[in-house]
Amino acid sequence: MHSMMNGIPRGSRVQASLKGSMRQSSKYATRTDSLEAHLKRENPLLLEPLAEFRRLDRIAHRMGLLASGESFTRRVPWWPVISLLGTFSAGKSSFINGYLGTTLQRTGNQAVDDRFSVICYSEESEPLTLPGTALDADLRFPFYRISGDIEDVAIGEGRRINSYLQLKTCNSEQIRGKILLDSPGFDADSQRSATLQITDRIIDLSDLVLVLFDARHPEPGAMRDTLRHLVTNTVDRDDASKFLFILNQIDTTAGEDNPEDVVAAWQRALASAGLTAGRFLRIYDEDAAGAIADESLAARLKAKKDEDIAEIHRRMTGVEIDRAYRVIELMTGAADTLAGENGVGLLKHYLRQWRRRTLIFDSLMLAPIVAACGAAFIWANAAAMGVVERVFGNTAGGWAIVALVVVIVGAIHFSARTLAANQIARRIQPASQQAFNIDLRRAFRRNVRWWRGLFSLQPKGWHVFARRRVARIRDQQESLVRRLNDRFTQPSG
Template sequence: MSSSAPAATRTDSLEAHLKRENPLLLEPLAEFRRLDAIARRMGLLARHESFTRRVPWWPVISLLGTFSAGKSSFINSYVGKNLQRTGNQAVDDRFSVICYGEDAEPRTLPGSALDADLRFPFYRISGDIDDVAAGEGQRINNYLQLRTCQSEAVRGKILLDSPGFDADSQRSATLRITDRIIDLSDLVLVFFDARHPEPGAMRDTLEHLVAKTIHRDDASKFVFVLNQIDATAREDNPEDIVAAWQRALASSGLTAGRFLRIYDEASAAPIENEALAQRFKAKKDEDLAEIHRRMTGVEVDRAYRVVELMTSAADTLAGEAGVGHLQTLRTRWRNRTLAFDALIAVPLLAGVAAAFVWAPRATRELGATLLSGRPAGWLMLALIVTLLGAIHFGVRSLVATRIARSIAPASQQPFDLDIRRAFVANTRWWRSVFGAHPKGWTMLARRRVAKIRSKQETIIRRLNDRFTQPSG
């Protein structure tokens, strides 16, 4: 489906899928549609855009980290198939989106299959890539691929396998994609390689995946995985390795980091000491079970996150990032326009006053002509008014253009709000500089947004009724 198709068509398709797979999310979808309608009238969204673009409707589990950290091996073990290529070097420089497919044999589809499908977390990511690397959005297939797998482990969820941070030459675009998937993920597994216990060598990963984590409201969704821990069996020092990584996390500002220690038994070298082997295996089984438990739980977490995102979208629209930002820009536009008008009017009035002083007779004759009611007087008056009007509207247009150029693009705004588009819509020649509210932000719109924000508790209670039984 084309990315330029009307958003209503895409949300209709999404609704059909949710009816079959997760009817609980139909109510939040309806509220998103109402928000879309309000934002489009305000100019904050284009006709083909939707708040649902930033909402993954299927649970998302991301696997991030450095190359050779064992992400692909973990995925192959999890799905029970040899799906992802593995190796000690960077074997794939693209993000792989893995989901369930009916075909017995796995399929690999191009990145454009993700860029144009609202249901996936990379919908219209090509525009974001273009913002940081002009022209790269057209090469979306160089960044993404979609892989299908007939495995019950991925039914109803999406796995994201990332290229190694230190293996990618298209750095800016890769980090933009990584930021997107971190925002949308329900669970982020950050893999480190226990065979390379020098945290300093993983500076980029620690900076991007750890340092930024401490400022997030959803930092609990990050799980740090120390893979190939069996490599430490010869020295029997896994605790030392874990301590080294914990110190690295602390140096990046994250003091609560905890590592789960795992390895792949199928590819692990035998541990000759039987007692030591049992100790390593018991710890691995315990931590792996916790990872699997977290991965299973994302299906429930996703429903609650969609409701939270619904409220967040309403708050963003009505708050400082949306209406507040737009109002600030409109005020700046009005004040600058009036200031320039004053700069023009003051010299003009000063000129008229000077004319009365230095040429009183000519000034009186001009005034008599203007007030005489004769055609020449009306024509002269019309010319003066037209000139002043042209100056005023030229000034306000120039001021609006300069302000619009300073506004960050939609891809850098929360929920892709197009503040620039909305501001331009508010500065059309027929709109007064003294308007009280932005275009489309009517009393009815304000009431509807407030109603959407208040629905969170009602929808959460319905989810609780399905997943909990407080009465026992």
């Protein structure tokens, strides 16, 4: 008869755990199979990176760096994503409507939508608006299970996913094969943890980020907090080239004595936030613009607007090519994260700390441990010489005491191990704050189980074959890039 725990048979608990693990593995397999079918149709060149991501997943699962249902592919934008960030009334929605050729997004000078809108193609003539659950629970979208990330930084907000995200469909050829993402206005009052978490996730997933500012704001310096989030925190990224900074509604400056002073003020504000290089584009909605009395100025503004709009549209058209190269870079980045200082290196660091702390705790109990061991040694010698038998009448009682001493010493040592492990585990950042969502805390716990040796610092699963596999994945970047180059260029002429 199975032992009972909390009213549930132990065997049933094990079976439930196995079934849960199998369900997670099934979801993981479903996601990667869906990706494979999608890539076969759209971009077969990315099938090889997908296969390498699967191999990285298997290694990370064995090491405990990923939960059974998690995957590195979850952090990879397999579908091209174009995001729009900006302040209230910066013209993001108007820009999207103009690009799509239809009125999909509501527009206005005040906040008209406080949710992130994910826009994708649909063959239906009428647009639909679906709740955030449609994104959170669909394995095919890059926002799959984002509610868990929100919950990690804002307790209780994960279940309110519909308050943060919505999915909109549109029958426009401009959006076919892409995802557009419109963000709510970005101002100091909206800097909630959950909103920032989604914004960071969006930036990481995006192939192109359009950051729009409203030229009608007379004092860009007053937007210091907004500039810090939208500029300062992005210009030093490795993928900073995917950001385009756009001054919208530039036509409203035509009434100024010197419109160039307005542009110069914005350039100084962006430079003070860290944007000292890169493109600074100026656009406006020609249909919504008022008449400009100065014909020379009107022609100059229009020429600049047409040039910059063409540049933006060219970048938006090229996101599919950019994405293919980014997927390969992310494949190498995932391998580097797993094998580098932020993965295995950091895990070894925590294991060294655990060993050192355990030895310190043991040392604090050194006197009773040595005394106990000394007593056990003396007792064993006395037993060998027959002293114990003469005192106790037999050796069984003496050896029982020796065994008890050993058990006590072992209990003290393993208690020290557990105490040290718990202290260090609490200091390890959660998976949501780690690159590629690797779970160092989970992996650390797996490596400090009672049967693991104290002096073994080689993480579980990080054997020679795993190291060779990851090294091969890291070395494949050049060959994959060359194959992409052969598709889009002709270096040999």
